[in-house]
Amino acid sequence: MQTANVALLGFGNVCRALAELILRKQDALRSRYDLKVRVVGISTGRHGAAIDPNGLDLRTALDAVRFGTLDGLNHGDPIQDVEDFVARVPAGLVFEATPTNPQDGQPALGLIHTLLERGIHVVTANKGPVVFGQRELTEVGLAHGAGFFFESSVMDGAPVFSAAREGLPGAEIVRIRGIFNSTTNYILTRMEKDALSFDAAVKAAQQIGIAETDPTLDVEGWDAAIKVAILANVLMGASLTPADVDREGIRAVTLDDLKAASAAGARIKLICEATRGEDGVVKATVRPSRVPLDDMFALVGGTTSVVDFYTDILPRLTIVENDPGPTTTAFGMLADMVNLMRGRHLPPGSEKSI
Numbered sequence: 001m002q003t004a005n006v007a008l009l010g011f012g013n014v015c016r017a018l019a020e021l022i023l024r025k026q027d028a029l030r031s032r033y034d035l036k037v038r039v040v041g042i043s044t045g046r047h048g049a050a051i052d053p054n055g056l057d058l059r060t061a062l063d064a065v066r067f068g069t070l071d072g073l074n075h076g077d078p079i080q081d082v083e084d085f086v087a088r089v090p091a092g093l094v095f096e097a098t099p100t101n102p103q104d105g106q107p108a109l110g111l112i113h114t115l116l117e118r119g120i121h122v123v124t125a126n127k128g129p130v131v132f133g134q135r136e137l138t139e140v141g142l143a144h145g146a147g148f149f150f151e152s153s154v155m156d157g158a159p160v161f162s163a164a165r166e167g168l169p170g171a172e173i174v175r176i177r178g179i180f181n182s183t184t185n186y187i188l189t190r191m192e193k194d195a196l197s198f199d200a201a202v203k204a205a206q207q208i209g210i211a212e213t214d215p216t217l218d219v220e221g222w223d224a225a226i227k228v229a230i231l232a233n234v235l236m237g238a239s240l241t242p243a244d245v246d247r248e249g250i251r252a253v254t255l256d257d258l259k260a261a262s263a264a265g266a267r268i269k270l271i272c273e274a275t276r277g278e279d280g281v282v283k284a285t286v287r288p289s290r291v292p293l294d295d296m297f298a299l300v301g302g303t304t305s306v307v308d309f310y311t312d313i314l315p316r317l318t319i320v321e322n323d324p325g326p327t328t329t330a331f332g333m334l335a336d337m338v339n340l341m342r343g344r345h346l347p348p349g350s351e352k353s354i
Protein backbone atom coordinates (compact mmCIF):
# COMPACT_ATOMS: atom_id res chain seq x y z
CA MET A 1 0.00 0.00 0.00
CA GLN A 2 1.37 3.40 -1.03
CA THR A 3 0.80 6.24 1.46
CA ALA A 4 0.42 9.71 -0.06
CA ASN A 5 1.48 12.36 2.44
CA VAL A 6 -0.44 15.42 1.30
CA ALA A 7 -0.95 18.97 2.55
CA LEU A 8 -3.62 21.60 1.94
CA LEU A 9 -2.66 25.19 1.15
CA GLY A 10 -5.92 27.01 1.84
CA PHE A 11 -8.81 25.45 3.74
CA GLY A 12 -11.81 27.31 2.33
CA ASN A 13 -14.75 26.01 0.30
CA VAL A 14 -12.66 23.90 -2.08
CA CYS A 15 -10.14 22.33 0.30
CA ARG A 16 -12.82 21.64 2.92
CA ALA A 17 -14.82 19.87 0.20
CA LEU A 18 -11.61 18.03 -0.71
CA ALA A 19 -11.16 16.92 2.90
CA GLU A 20 -14.71 15.55 2.88
CA LEU A 21 -14.04 13.81 -0.44
CA ILE A 22 -10.82 12.23 0.84
CA LEU A 23 -12.82 10.82 3.77
CA ARG A 24 -15.62 9.67 1.48
CA LYS A 25 -13.33 8.06 -1.11
CA GLN A 26 -10.69 6.51 1.18
CA ASP A 27 -11.96 2.96 0.66
CA ALA A 28 -12.18 3.37 -3.13
CA LEU A 29 -8.65 4.84 -3.26
CA ARG A 30 -7.33 1.90 -1.24
CA SER A 31 -9.07 -0.81 -3.21
CA ARG A 32 -8.64 0.65 -6.71
CA TYR A 33 -5.25 2.36 -6.49
CA ASP A 34 -3.67 0.80 -3.39
CA LEU A 35 -3.42 4.35 -2.08
CA LYS A 36 -3.81 5.67 1.45
CA VAL A 37 -4.02 9.45 1.82
CA ARG A 38 -2.56 11.05 4.95
CA VAL A 39 -2.95 14.83 5.43
CA VAL A 40 0.23 16.05 7.14
CA GLY A 41 -0.34 19.81 6.98
CA ILE A 42 -2.98 22.51 6.47
CA SER A 43 -2.35 26.23 6.10
CA THR A 44 -4.84 29.12 5.89
CA GLY A 45 -4.74 32.92 5.76
CA ARG A 46 -6.48 33.86 9.02
CA HIS A 47 -7.36 30.49 10.57
CA GLY A 48 -3.89 29.32 11.51
CA ALA A 49 -1.87 26.36 10.29
CA ALA A 50 -0.86 22.92 11.49
CA ILE A 51 1.73 20.30 10.60
CA ASP A 52 1.68 16.75 11.92
CA PRO A 53 3.92 14.21 10.16
CA ASN A 54 1.82 11.40 11.65
CA GLY A 55 -1.33 12.75 10.03
CA LEU A 56 -3.99 15.25 11.04
CA ASP A 57 -7.48 14.03 11.83
CA LEU A 58 -9.59 15.64 9.10
CA ARG A 59 -12.83 15.79 11.11
CA THR A 60 -11.00 17.56 13.95
CA ALA A 61 -9.38 19.96 11.46
CA LEU A 62 -12.75 20.72 9.80
CA ASP A 63 -14.26 21.52 13.21
CA ALA A 64 -11.23 23.55 14.28
CA VAL A 65 -11.33 25.81 11.23
CA ARG A 66 -15.10 26.27 11.53
CA PHE A 67 -14.95 27.43 15.14
CA GLY A 68 -11.45 28.92 15.49
CA THR A 69 -7.95 28.14 14.24
CA LEU A 70 -5.84 25.14 13.35
CA ASP A 71 -2.91 26.22 15.52
CA GLY A 72 -3.80 23.85 18.37
CA LEU A 73 -3.36 20.83 16.06
CA ASN A 74 0.25 21.70 15.21
CA HIS A 75 3.00 19.30 16.31
CA GLY A 76 6.55 20.62 16.55
CA ASP A 77 7.87 24.14 16.05
CA PRO A 78 5.25 26.89 15.70
CA ILE A 79 4.55 27.85 12.07
CA GLN A 80 5.58 31.48 11.48
CA ASP A 81 3.72 32.15 8.23
CA VAL A 82 2.74 30.51 4.94
CA GLU A 83 6.32 30.73 3.61
CA ASP A 84 7.52 28.86 6.69
CA PHE A 85 4.77 26.26 6.15
CA VAL A 86 5.76 25.77 2.51
CA ALA A 87 9.45 25.47 3.41
CA ARG A 88 8.86 22.76 6.03
CA VAL A 89 5.71 20.79 5.30
CA PRO A 90 6.65 17.09 5.08
CA ALA A 91 4.38 16.31 2.13
CA GLY A 92 4.88 14.58 -1.19
CA LEU A 93 1.97 16.50 -2.74
CA VAL A 94 0.33 19.83 -1.90
CA PHE A 95 -3.20 20.81 -2.89
CA GLU A 96 -3.32 24.58 -3.44
CA ALA A 97 -6.65 26.43 -3.33
CA THR A 98 -6.07 29.99 -2.16
CA PRO A 99 -7.79 33.04 -3.71
CA THR A 100 -7.05 33.85 -7.36
CA ASN A 101 -5.00 36.97 -7.98
CA PRO A 102 -5.93 38.01 -11.55
CA GLN A 103 -3.06 40.56 -11.76
CA ASP A 104 -0.02 38.31 -11.40
CA GLY A 105 -1.03 35.05 -9.69
CA GLN A 106 0.89 35.88 -6.51
CA PRO A 107 1.50 34.88 -3.76
CA ALA A 108 0.38 31.41 -4.87
CA LEU A 109 2.74 31.39 -7.87
CA GLY A 110 5.81 31.90 -5.68
CA LEU A 111 4.65 29.39 -3.07
CA ILE A 112 4.04 26.73 -5.73
CA HIS A 113 7.49 27.46 -7.21
CA THR A 114 9.09 26.78 -3.82
CA LEU A 115 7.15 23.54 -3.36
CA LEU A 116 8.11 22.25 -6.81
CA GLU A 117 11.75 23.14 -6.17
CA ARG A 118 11.49 20.96 -3.07
CA GLY A 119 10.38 18.10 -5.37
CA ILE A 120 6.80 18.20 -4.08
CA HIS A 121 3.94 17.61 -6.56
CA VAL A 122 1.43 20.48 -6.66
CA VAL A 123 -2.24 20.31 -7.62
CA THR A 124 -4.04 23.65 -7.84
CA ALA A 125 -7.56 24.92 -8.48
CA ASN A 126 -6.26 28.49 -8.58
CA LYS A 127 -6.26 30.06 -12.07
CA GLY A 128 -3.69 32.76 -11.19
CA PRO A 129 -0.51 30.67 -11.07
CA VAL A 130 -1.70 28.63 -14.06
CA VAL A 131 -2.31 31.54 -16.40
CA PHE A 132 0.85 33.41 -15.37
CA GLY A 133 3.25 30.54 -14.72
CA GLN A 134 2.07 27.20 -16.07
CA ARG A 135 4.98 26.57 -18.41
CA GLU A 136 7.67 27.68 -15.99
CA LEU A 137 6.13 25.81 -13.06
CA THR A 138 5.83 22.63 -15.12
CA GLU A 139 9.51 22.89 -16.09
CA VAL A 140 10.67 23.61 -12.53
CA GLY A 141 8.66 20.63 -11.35
CA LEU A 142 10.08 18.31 -13.97
CA ALA A 143 13.62 19.39 -13.12
CA HIS A 144 12.94 18.32 -9.54
CA GLY A 145 10.90 15.18 -10.25
CA ALA A 146 7.57 16.79 -9.39
CA GLY A 147 4.38 17.36 -11.35
CA PHE A 148 2.22 20.49 -11.57
CA PHE A 149 -1.43 19.69 -12.35
CA PHE A 150 -4.38 22.10 -12.47
CA GLU A 151 -7.45 20.23 -13.78
CA SER A 152 -9.85 22.21 -11.59
CA SER A 153 -8.68 25.64 -12.75
CA VAL A 154 -11.04 25.51 -15.76
CA MET A 155 -14.54 23.94 -15.63
CA ASP A 156 -14.03 22.73 -12.05
CA GLY A 157 -13.73 18.93 -11.94
CA ALA A 158 -14.61 18.22 -15.57
CA PRO A 159 -11.66 16.37 -17.12
CA VAL A 160 -10.71 19.03 -19.66
CA PHE A 161 -6.92 18.80 -19.50
CA SER A 162 -6.76 15.09 -18.85
CA ALA A 163 -9.18 14.44 -21.74
CA ALA A 164 -6.79 16.29 -24.03
CA ARG A 165 -3.65 14.77 -22.48
CA GLU A 166 -4.86 11.17 -22.33
CA GLY A 167 -7.57 11.07 -24.97
CA LEU A 168 -6.19 13.10 -27.85
CA PRO A 169 -2.61 11.91 -28.38
CA GLY A 170 -1.34 12.94 -31.79
CA ALA A 171 -4.34 15.16 -32.50
CA GLU A 172 -3.83 18.88 -33.00
CA ILE A 173 -6.31 21.19 -31.32
CA VAL A 174 -6.92 24.03 -33.76
CA ARG A 175 -9.80 25.78 -32.05
CA ILE A 176 -11.37 25.83 -28.58
CA ARG A 177 -14.79 27.32 -27.97
CA GLY A 178 -16.83 27.35 -24.81
CA ILE A 179 -18.91 28.89 -22.07
CA PHE A 180 -16.60 28.99 -19.07
CA ASN A 181 -18.08 31.46 -16.60
CA SER A 182 -20.97 30.12 -14.54
CA THR A 183 -21.95 33.48 -13.05
CA THR A 184 -22.50 35.27 -16.35
CA ASN A 185 -24.25 32.25 -17.84
CA TYR A 186 -26.59 32.22 -14.85
CA ILE A 187 -27.22 35.99 -15.18
CA LEU A 188 -28.02 35.73 -18.90
CA THR A 189 -30.26 32.71 -18.27
CA ARG A 190 -32.25 34.50 -15.55
CA MET A 191 -32.56 37.65 -17.69
CA GLU A 192 -33.92 35.64 -20.61
CA LYS A 193 -36.13 33.17 -18.74
CA ASP A 194 -37.49 35.44 -16.01
CA ALA A 195 -37.25 38.83 -17.76
CA LEU A 196 -34.99 40.12 -14.95
CA SER A 197 -32.99 43.28 -15.52
CA PHE A 198 -29.20 42.91 -15.54
CA ASP A 199 -28.96 44.34 -11.99
CA ALA A 200 -31.73 42.08 -10.65
CA ALA A 201 -30.08 39.03 -12.23
CA VAL A 202 -26.72 39.97 -10.66
CA LYS A 203 -28.47 40.26 -7.29
CA ALA A 204 -30.06 36.81 -7.79
CA ALA A 205 -26.61 35.37 -8.57
CA GLN A 206 -25.25 36.98 -5.39
CA GLN A 207 -28.13 35.55 -3.35
CA ILE A 208 -27.30 31.98 -4.34
CA GLY A 209 -23.61 32.62 -3.62
CA ILE A 210 -22.17 32.33 -7.14
CA ALA A 211 -21.46 36.05 -7.68
CA GLU A 212 -19.05 38.08 -5.54
CA THR A 213 -20.20 41.27 -3.80
CA ASP A 214 -18.13 43.00 -6.48
CA PRO A 215 -18.99 40.94 -9.59
CA THR A 216 -16.61 42.89 -11.88
CA LEU A 217 -14.25 39.99 -12.63
CA ASP A 218 -17.14 37.88 -13.88
CA VAL A 219 -19.37 40.41 -15.65
CA GLU A 220 -16.48 42.20 -17.36
CA GLY A 221 -15.29 38.87 -18.76
CA TRP A 222 -11.96 38.70 -16.87
CA ASP A 223 -12.60 35.27 -15.33
CA ALA A 224 -13.57 33.93 -18.77
CA ALA A 225 -10.49 35.58 -20.32
CA ILE A 226 -8.21 33.92 -17.78
CA LYS A 227 -9.75 30.52 -18.52
CA VAL A 228 -9.56 30.79 -22.31
CA ALA A 229 -5.96 32.00 -22.00
CA ILE A 230 -5.13 28.94 -19.85
CA LEU A 231 -6.69 26.57 -22.38
CA ALA A 232 -4.94 28.28 -25.31
CA ASN A 233 -1.58 28.21 -23.52
CA VAL A 234 -1.74 24.64 -22.27
CA LEU A 235 -3.49 22.95 -25.19
CA MET A 236 -2.50 25.11 -28.17
CA GLY A 237 1.00 26.24 -27.17
CA ALA A 238 0.06 29.95 -26.94
CA SER A 239 1.60 32.43 -24.50
CA LEU A 240 -1.37 34.61 -23.66
CA THR A 241 -2.00 36.69 -20.55
CA PRO A 242 -5.58 37.65 -19.67
CA ALA A 243 -4.90 41.16 -21.04
CA ASP A 244 -4.04 39.66 -24.46
CA VAL A 245 -7.58 38.30 -24.80
CA ASP A 246 -9.91 40.47 -26.89
CA ARG A 247 -12.56 40.80 -24.19
CA GLU A 248 -16.05 42.16 -23.84
CA GLY A 249 -18.24 41.35 -20.81
CA ILE A 250 -22.01 41.20 -20.46
CA ARG A 251 -22.64 44.50 -18.64
CA ALA A 252 -24.05 46.12 -21.77
CA VAL A 253 -26.41 43.23 -22.65
CA THR A 254 -30.05 44.35 -22.25
CA LEU A 255 -33.39 42.54 -22.13
CA ASP A 256 -34.09 44.04 -25.57
CA ASP A 257 -30.92 42.42 -26.94
CA LEU A 258 -32.04 39.05 -25.59
CA LYS A 259 -35.55 39.49 -27.04
CA ALA A 260 -34.15 40.50 -30.43
CA ALA A 261 -31.89 37.45 -30.41
CA SER A 262 -34.81 35.21 -29.51
CA ALA A 263 -36.93 36.68 -32.34
CA ALA A 264 -34.05 35.82 -34.68
CA GLY A 265 -33.95 32.19 -33.43
CA ALA A 266 -30.90 32.67 -31.21
CA ARG A 267 -29.77 33.07 -27.60
CA ILE A 268 -26.99 35.32 -26.28
CA LYS A 269 -24.11 33.57 -24.48
CA LEU A 270 -20.72 34.76 -23.27
CA ILE A 271 -18.63 32.80 -25.74
CA CYS A 272 -14.91 32.21 -25.25
CA GLU A 273 -12.84 31.22 -28.22
CA ALA A 274 -9.20 30.48 -29.04
CA THR A 275 -8.26 29.95 -32.68
CA ARG A 276 -5.02 29.31 -34.50
CA GLY A 277 -4.84 31.56 -37.54
CA GLU A 278 -3.25 30.71 -40.88
CA ASP A 279 -0.13 32.52 -39.67
CA GLY A 280 0.07 29.99 -36.82
CA VAL A 281 -0.69 32.61 -34.15
CA VAL A 282 -3.32 31.76 -31.53
CA LYS A 283 -5.79 34.54 -30.76
CA ALA A 284 -8.45 34.47 -28.06
CA THR A 285 -11.72 36.31 -27.59
CA VAL A 286 -14.46 36.59 -24.98
CA ARG A 287 -17.67 38.26 -26.10
CA PRO A 288 -21.46 38.03 -25.87
CA SER A 289 -22.51 36.28 -29.06
CA ARG A 290 -25.69 34.95 -30.63
CA VAL A 291 -25.93 31.15 -30.66
CA PRO A 292 -28.60 29.49 -32.84
CA LEU A 293 -31.33 27.85 -30.74
CA ASP A 294 -30.64 24.48 -32.36
CA ASP A 295 -26.96 24.62 -31.36
CA MET A 296 -25.93 22.59 -28.30
CA PHE A 297 -24.51 25.75 -26.67
CA ALA A 298 -28.02 27.29 -26.57
CA LEU A 299 -29.06 24.52 -24.14
CA VAL A 300 -26.23 25.24 -21.73
CA GLY A 301 -28.11 27.29 -19.12
CA GLY A 302 -27.62 28.40 -15.54
CA THR A 303 -24.28 27.51 -13.98
CA THR A 304 -23.53 24.75 -16.49
CA SER A 305 -20.44 25.16 -18.64
CA VAL A 306 -19.24 23.62 -21.88
CA VAL A 307 -16.13 23.28 -24.01
CA ASP A 308 -15.70 22.28 -27.64
CA PHE A 309 -12.39 21.02 -28.96
CA TYR A 310 -11.95 21.24 -32.71
CA THR A 311 -9.04 19.06 -33.79
CA ASP A 312 -7.45 18.13 -37.09
CA ILE A 313 -9.03 14.68 -36.72
CA LEU A 314 -12.11 14.81 -34.46
CA PRO A 315 -14.14 17.70 -35.86
CA ARG A 316 -15.98 18.71 -32.67
CA LEU A 317 -15.57 17.05 -29.29
CA THR A 318 -17.79 18.51 -26.57
CA ILE A 319 -17.60 18.25 -22.77
CA VAL A 320 -20.50 19.63 -20.71
CA GLU A 321 -20.26 20.12 -16.96
CA ASN A 322 -23.52 20.26 -15.00
CA ASP A 323 -23.96 21.64 -11.47
CA PRO A 324 -20.41 22.71 -10.64
CA GLY A 325 -19.45 23.55 -7.06
CA PRO A 326 -16.72 23.04 -4.46
CA THR A 327 -17.19 19.25 -4.46
CA THR A 328 -16.81 18.93 -8.23
CA THR A 329 -13.75 21.20 -8.01
CA ALA A 330 -12.36 19.00 -5.24
CA PHE A 331 -12.97 15.97 -7.43
CA GLY A 332 -10.74 17.41 -10.17
CA MET A 333 -8.00 17.81 -7.56
CA LEU A 334 -8.42 14.26 -6.29
CA ALA A 335 -8.24 12.98 -9.88
CA ASP A 336 -5.05 15.01 -10.43
CA MET A 337 -3.54 13.36 -7.35
CA VAL A 338 -4.31 9.86 -8.64
CA ASN A 339 -2.95 10.76 -12.08
CA LEU A 340 0.26 12.18 -10.59
CA MET A 341 0.70 9.03 -8.52
CA ARG A 342 0.38 7.11 -11.80
CA GLY A 343 3.19 9.17 -13.35
CA ARG A 344 0.97 11.01 -15.83
CA HIS A 345 3.08 14.16 -15.47
CA LEU A 346 6.17 12.49 -16.87
CA PRO A 347 7.14 13.52 -20.40
CA PRO A 348 6.47 11.18 -23.34
CA GLY A 349 9.34 8.75 -23.65
CA SER A 350 9.58 8.08 -19.90
CA GLU A 351 7.21 5.14 -20.25
CA LYS A 352 8.27 1.63 -21.15
CA SER A 353 8.44 0.95 -24.90
CA ILE A 354 5.77 -1.25 -26.40
Ligand SMILES: NC(=O)c1ccc[n+]([C@@H]2O[C@H](COP(=O)([O-])OP(=O)(O)OC[C@H]3O[C@@H](n4cnc5c(N)ncnc54)[C@H](OP(=O)(O)O)[C@@H]3O)[C@@H](O)[C@H]2O)c1
Nearest residue numbers: 010011012013014044045046047097098099100126325326
Ligand atom coordinates in the same frame (compact mmCIF):
# COMPACT_ATOMS: atom_id res chain seq x y z
N1 LIG B 1 -15.30 27.56 -5.19
C1 LIG B 1 -15.22 26.83 -6.31
O1 LIG B 1 -16.08 26.01 -6.62
C2 LIG B 1 -14.02 26.98 -7.22
C3 LIG B 1 -14.07 26.41 -8.50
C4 LIG B 1 -12.92 26.45 -9.31
C5 LIG B 1 -11.79 27.09 -8.84
N2 LIG B 1 -11.79 27.69 -7.60
C6 LIG B 1 -10.57 28.36 -7.14
O2 LIG B 1 -10.10 27.70 -5.97
C7 LIG B 1 -9.49 28.65 -5.11
C8 LIG B 1 -10.11 28.55 -3.72
O3 LIG B 1 -11.50 28.80 -3.80
P1 LIG B 1 -12.40 28.74 -2.48
O4 LIG B 1 -13.78 28.90 -2.94
O5 LIG B 1 -12.02 27.56 -1.66
O6 LIG B 1 -11.90 30.07 -1.72
P2 LIG B 1 -12.11 30.45 -0.20
O7 LIG B 1 -13.28 29.73 0.38
O8 LIG B 1 -12.04 31.94 -0.12
O9 LIG B 1 -10.81 29.84 0.54
C9 LIG B 1 -9.53 30.36 0.36
C10 LIG B 1 -8.62 29.74 1.38
O10 LIG B 1 -7.29 30.26 1.20
C11 LIG B 1 -6.80 30.74 2.44
N3 LIG B 1 -5.82 31.79 2.18
C12 LIG B 1 -6.03 33.06 1.77
N4 LIG B 1 -4.85 33.69 1.59
C13 LIG B 1 -3.89 32.79 1.90
C14 LIG B 1 -2.47 32.83 1.94
N5 LIG B 1 -1.80 33.93 1.57
N6 LIG B 1 -1.81 31.72 2.33
C15 LIG B 1 -2.46 30.59 2.70
N7 LIG B 1 -3.81 30.49 2.68
C16 LIG B 1 -4.50 31.58 2.28
C17 LIG B 1 -8.01 31.21 3.18
O11 LIG B 1 -7.76 31.28 4.57
P3 LIG B 1 -8.67 32.23 5.53
O12 LIG B 1 -10.09 31.88 5.27
O13 LIG B 1 -8.21 31.86 6.89
O14 LIG B 1 -8.33 33.62 5.12
C18 LIG B 1 -8.98 30.08 2.83
O15 LIG B 1 -8.73 28.96 3.65
C19 LIG B 1 -9.64 30.02 -5.78
O16 LIG B 1 -8.48 30.34 -6.47
C20 LIG B 1 -10.80 29.80 -6.72
O17 LIG B 1 -10.75 30.67 -7.84
C21 LIG B 1 -12.87 27.63 -6.79
